[in-house]
Amino acid sequence: MLNASDQSFPFPILIGDIGGTNARFALLVDAGSEPLQLPPIKTGDFATIEEAMRKSILDKTAVAPRSAILAVAGPIKGDEIPLTNAGWVIRPKDMLAGLGLEDVLVINDFEAQALAIAAPADEDLVQIGGGSVRPQASRVVLGPGTGLGVAGLVYAQHTWIPVPGEGGHVDIGPRTERDFRIWPFLDPIEGRMAGEQILCGRGIMNLYRAVCAADGLEPELKDQAEVTTSALSGADPAAVETVSLFATYLGRVAGDMALIFMARGGVFLAGGISQKILPALMKPEFRAAFEDKAPHSALMRTIPTFAVIHPMAALSGLAAFARAPRAFGVATEGRRWRS
Template sequence: MAKTFNTSDPLSFPILIGDIGGTNARFSLLVDAYAEPREFPIVHTADFPTVDAAIQAGVMDKTSLQPRSAILAVAGPIRGDEIPLTNCDWVIKPKDMISALGLEDVVIINDFEAQALAIANMPDEFREPIAPRPDTMVASRVVLGPGTGLGVAGLVHAEERWIPVPGEGGHIDVGPRTDRDYQIFPHIKTIEGRVAAEQILCGRGMVNLYNAICAADGIEARPFEPKDVSHAGLDGSDPQAVETLSLFSTYLGRIAGDMAMVFMARGGVYLAGGISQKILPALKKPEFRAAFEDKAPHNALMQSIPTYVVTHPLAALAGLATYARTPLRFGLALDGRRWRD
């Protein structure tokens, strides 16, 4: 098992930084605390049998400056010395990684902890407001990211530090509220009989929702991929796809509002990931904010909380780099998540 460390024991430079999702893995190399990270081409997880092979081919073979440490954000819970990913066949084995890649130190955190680290100090140029609200409070925040799955994390501000709070919020239950919801929900694919948020609010979830809408309307669904649904919904060429984006925005607004209340996220709610960026025009329509604020008896509170879409192309890597440079700014628990040679 991993040893016990604390955030005052920094990683040794150069530091390999990685964001490993279900579909893609992104890597950069941070030479020192003042350098800009050196980025490497995106790696498709399906192209490599293991993360070690991907790092060797995608990073090690492309630089003469070899990393001494690594901090990786992965899509899945971190327990023990073997870490299976939620939406990918890779199993992260930090001890093997140290041996195979010649590293001294490996830290593994949840992918949405990295997104939470990123929103601690996200520049205005990389956050697009949805229904602009005053942003004056240094207070707790929430980040949600519909992508291969639905990631959720909190960012609590306490004792002048930012503390990321990972979880599996993408697997909470969602249910119907309106008459139209009740027509559609019986057709949504379930997981052992329940509709989890991730069954709707991710790439495959968008297709599930589109197919359910078509079934409710008594028509045959077109063989759409997620990008087809979003394109047809945005350009108006398919009525069911248009409604899919409208309801996707509504359901995302409901979940975002729920998370905002759980964390009392007066510092804002951030939507991360590629899907949020691609459907930004739909999210800027009234449905998202209306659902977000519809939390009686706390509508006034919800109206005061700002919401953003993160537009930074490598937000998770930026968050990890910020932590690697200034670990004392963050209360990142490393017990059971750090391995050393």
């Protein structure tokens, strides 16, 4: 960690949420301003992040950022940071040399999501089921998207501390008779079923094909969007069951994470998939699976669950950190580069 006097970043600050499919950016001119949202970028449209930032941001704005705080989908080790589900490799030294930046910090994408749930606005949340938030108690955020992101947020020494990890890769197994019929048709990863094999965009298709195969049906829907749209409209019974099971399995994993972190401050579902299938998550299956954690079901009923409906939640978390970095216990060692 840096010394207290060394934690701030020079403004203007470019903040970015770099996912496997999309990269979203905003400019923070000073500590008192609202982030200036910039158009999203498809990571596949550019060979490198430097090219994307130059052509889509720096060449189109008169504001020259001096710092960059980036949240990326992947582990951060060394001077080259490959994205887990995209072709970019983040090289902060190249960004300093080629983009005129003075200061670059790279954190995990779900650290940014965790920062966003420290003090979310009421209008950015939809509560699913019962329970109530205990202030300054631990929290968890999960986000099914290109993969399944998970992070904790703990409060200690008057500071919110994000805890990144790879919780989306925990094992998930069958429990019900229906699960045992479907499970043989799911595509595993190296012989095991990880949460991310089901609870993400491609996981929806994995689950849909398995539901069809278990019933001897030919899958007719071609992608995740078709499955979720058909499920919400009730047009396709296999899609309806797929999204219902998705909600159930997400509830199970969310409950596991709540127990791991003792998340009496709440469990928060982030990302576009959670927002799109919110009507399904509001049905009994998600919350029932979340609470079904004997011998701790009574405890689980007291823990609230929320869908985060802020369209740019990670950027709001990064902006909160950029304005007041001393309020958050974000580790910078090995993840901050300066010119």
